[in-house]
Amino acid sequence: MADRLRTATSPYLRQHADNPVDWWQWGEDAFAEARRRDVPVLLSVGYAACHWCHVMAHESFEDDGVAQVINDAFVPVKVDREERPDVDSVYMTATQAMTGQGGWPMTAFLTPDGEAFHCGTYFPREHFLGVLGAVRDAWADRRDAVVQHGAAVTEAIARTAGPLPGAPLDDEALAGAVSAVARDADRVHGGFGGAPKFPPSMTLEHLLRHHARTGDDAALALVERTCEAMARGGIDDQLGGGFARYSVDARWVVPHFEKMLYDNAQLLRVYAHLWRATGSPLAQRVARETAEFLLRDLRTAEGGFASALDADTVVDGHAVEGLTYAWTPAQLRDVLGDDDGTRAAEVLAVTEAGTFEGGASTLQLPEDPDPTWWADVRARLLAARDERPQPARDDKVVTAWNGLAVAALADAGALLEQEAWVDAARECAELLLDRHVVDGRLRRASRDGVVGAPAGVAADHGDLAEGLLALHQATGEARWLDAAGEVLDVALDHFSDPHGGGFYDVADDAERLVVRPRDPSDGPEPSGQSALAGALVTYAALTGSSRHRAAAEAAVEASGALARQAPRFAGWALAAAEALAAGPLQVAVVGTGPGAADLVRTARRTPAAGAVVVHGPPDAEGVPLLADRPLVSGGPAAYVCRGFVCDRPVTTTAELAAAIAR
Structure with a gap:
């Protein structure tokens, strides 16, 4: 054989x-x-x-x-x-x-x-x-x-596989999409719909952008309720950080234990953006723990990120789901001693009857315990758990999902001022551009630094461009903007539908299957069409390219019928539509030193749907937003622009916040 x-x-x-x-x-x-x-x-x-x-x-x-x-x-x-x-x-x-x-x-x-x-x-x-x-x-x-x-x-x-009829997403349609999502909300347990419940990452981002654009507090409340419920439930790994694929119940208690890169990359960004919108300590903590999980458990030796941790742990040839993660009260006492073990069982909702299988419980965190005590107990329990058999890791590096990770680490790293996260994003982007681009075309995946044969699909191009554009904004380095433009131009040349608008999932010169697939629906990750739409919106805002903005508008319109009929399956398309509706808001900060850092911090922490922020020296080569933006009286300044039409420069954080709010 x-x-x-x-x-x-x-x-x-x-x-x-x-x-x-x-x-x-x-x-x-x-x-x-x-x-x-x-x-x-x-x-x-x-x-x-x-x-x-x-x-x-x-x-x-x-x-x-x-x-x-x-x-x-x-x-x-x-x-x-x-x-x-x-x-x-x-x-x-x-x-x-x-x-x-x-x-x-x-x-x-x-x-x-x-x-x-x-x-x-x-x-x-x-x-x-x-x-x-x-x-x-x-x-x-x-x-x-x-x-x-x-x-x-x-x-x-x-x-x-044919295109849906195009439908514009105007203000009325965007408000209707939010209302439809709200009707599906679980007002008791958070999330949308019933069991099983999946992390609705793109819908949460859509709602955050809608709140930023319109001030709709009800949309923000849906995000807050869902994010808190997930963060306190068993779907969030309370010891090691990171989220499981989904919850089998409506209360987020029992997860399906596999941990996927695409979920955690998107959720890192959502929680960082929720912190930006509300200042929530819980959102900030979860963002940090999720980033730590990515860097500790999924990062590969080459600087990319592995696809997943398995749902099962194999012991004596048998796969057992949840073995690594579930606990009994006795096991907690064995690790922590009677006093801390008993207290931990109460804090983590670990019961004698169990909430999972065989009398074991998943770990929840219904309320925040004393932080000093919890930091010590969490570290001891994690160290003990590390001695257990561990789930296998799928260590192939998928372009699209690594693009999402680059975007999350660069964006959240810049927002929370975690330079190590931005450095990890940079290293991952370098790997993707060095190994996954072969003869000018993108490949789907690599393993151990060796790229595979399958060609990149539309989502690979859109998500990689999204990550490169976030990295450009986090670093001010022109090379990431240039690379994103090259990726998007390949997508426009080879994936576009010249008749129905939007994008096919595979290139015009890809292997011929019995049909050429095209699915605009956002599932656990953005569809290729939505991913490209979102990246095109950002690229157009950063460069002023009318060609790329027109392509973004066409892609959003191609998803419009789906977004109107089933908005929970068009979360990223709706997020792109919110950015388009808000209009391109650009903030350019020039100069160095503490004053410039304060201006950048203010710009990044001001929620605005689809806003872009770039920082660097005046007239930095290859950075359009910094062109013709001089210092003011020799000191740092910020320029707030809408469609490259700019207000007068400002030099204080108060002036900058007011200019963005206008």
């Missing part, structure tokens, strides 16, 4: 290298083999931190009997959805069309031409054997019907 997965960039594929299933990687070779053997393709899509992917692997793909059936009747192809989001998008759409639901692992049966004719998600072993047999027999006995069904499914999903 060929050994095709062992050298893969993806840790998920490597996890399956020792399976008795004769796996192929996605590519023309696999489909050519299916045509040669005249058998269907069995496509299995998952990711390294996926709990049920591990379960199906153990039950079926590690089983010799199941593997024999697969190898005899199919060409099995294993795909990491995080490395090939385009493949995942096409066949998840087919899965949802056939079954009414989706999820991972995704299991799809394809013709040798790549058309899906039967799909599902997780199958228990015996059920899976039945499905394999039924599909094998249908291929042998009812080939024409199977092929016709696959063609019909492909035609249906091609229709869903």
